[in-house]
Amino acid sequence: MEIIDSIVELRHYLDSKRAERMSIGLVPTMGALHEGHAELVKESVRSCDLTACSIFVNPTQFNNPDDLLKYPKQLEKDLELLTMVGCDVVFIPSVDEMYPDQEKTITINFGQLENLLEGAFRPGHFSGVGVVVSKLLNVVQPDLAFFGQKDLQQLAVIRKLVKDLNIQSKIVSVPTVREKSGLAMSSRNLRLSEREAVVAANLYRVIDSVKTKILAGEQVLSGLTSAKVELEKIEGIELEYLDIVNSDTMSKVEELSEALNISICLAAYVGGVRLIDNLYIKQEN
Template identity: 45%
Template structure:
């Protein structure tokens, strides 16, 4: 596995692969890798000739300086995991390499970014779209792989690909969970032992929400019951729980049969913010 630290080196390598007729898979990450990331890398290796994994904690998508400062950074441990998973090249740039000057670009994703993460993290998706655009231009992948846990991010990137005509296929993989249901996340490393025991309540709340949807209860009643379950533990501070359309991500007021819905949640456990979601069809 080759480790590349400059944009020029990555671009030169991927252009050579393209000239040689090799298919390129890209897995963008912010590091602190877990099994969810590694499954994306393995899938990319199975479907492409070469795989680029990027590790870059992108400052422009953080609106909380402490969150950026405390985000786990484990480049040596990550590199040791990547080669056996099928990574061909690890792109490990500095902030100065990715942003030689402050970015002035501004994206507008309309209603897609006005709800949930976009509403609670102003500027977050502008930072995501900026760095993902840079990675797409530098690596020119045939396929790019993302996890479903970041559902709204995937929707934003799908719109980005369509609007800017990126010549690639976006591949989304289901959320990978711990044995107790907690969605795997790099931020889980920051949970205290007590908070880690409480964190699976987020998935339990999603399962309760799904059960109530299938019972054809009213949306307002479902949201009240899910909030009650979560707020029963004072260690959990709910930021939002929403029932949304899987494509538009807009809130649903009335549930109808054969409708594809997503239950989406964000909550704080002490100073760690976690998100999760569950997608299914209303029966």
């Protein structure tokens, strides 16, 4: 597996592979890799001739400086995992390499999409995501780029980015990978104690129950209300939001007939660690 930290060197390497008519897959990450990331890489390996993975903790998408400082880092373990799952090249740039003029970094406005759910609680987050993903797609120019369903709103933002900027890379969504308890795998889970991880598993249990009830005929608002009450009663969980939304626009829905793609989304703090999760309730494709 090649390890590259320079944009110029990465472009030269990938251009040589494209000259051999190799298709390229990209898996962007911020490190602290787990089985969810491994599935993204495996999907790329299955779909493309060459798989590139990036490891870059992007400072522009953190609205909370303390959250950036606490973000887990385990580069040696990350490289071992990537080697095992068949990654061909890993790009590990410095902040200066990605943002040579940090005082004048551009921003991107995604409109209403960035003001709802995650955007409402993390101002500027999706602008930071959009800028770094634009940079990575421009540098790598992959045929396919793989992202996890767990970050559902990020997925919607990136799809809008690619569509509006006429980027040729195709965005591929990979289903959320979960612990045996149902807890969605996340790099942030490393910050949970054993007890907190048990408490956090209730997040999935509750939204899965809501999905089942709504598909069985319960009204959306009724299902949401009972779920919020249940979560707020669980010691150790501080609910930030719980909504049922159009999966493409993140706008709230009250009836399943309102959109082709509908999901239940939540964010909550457990032991000071902010966790997000979602489930498709209705999915056209």
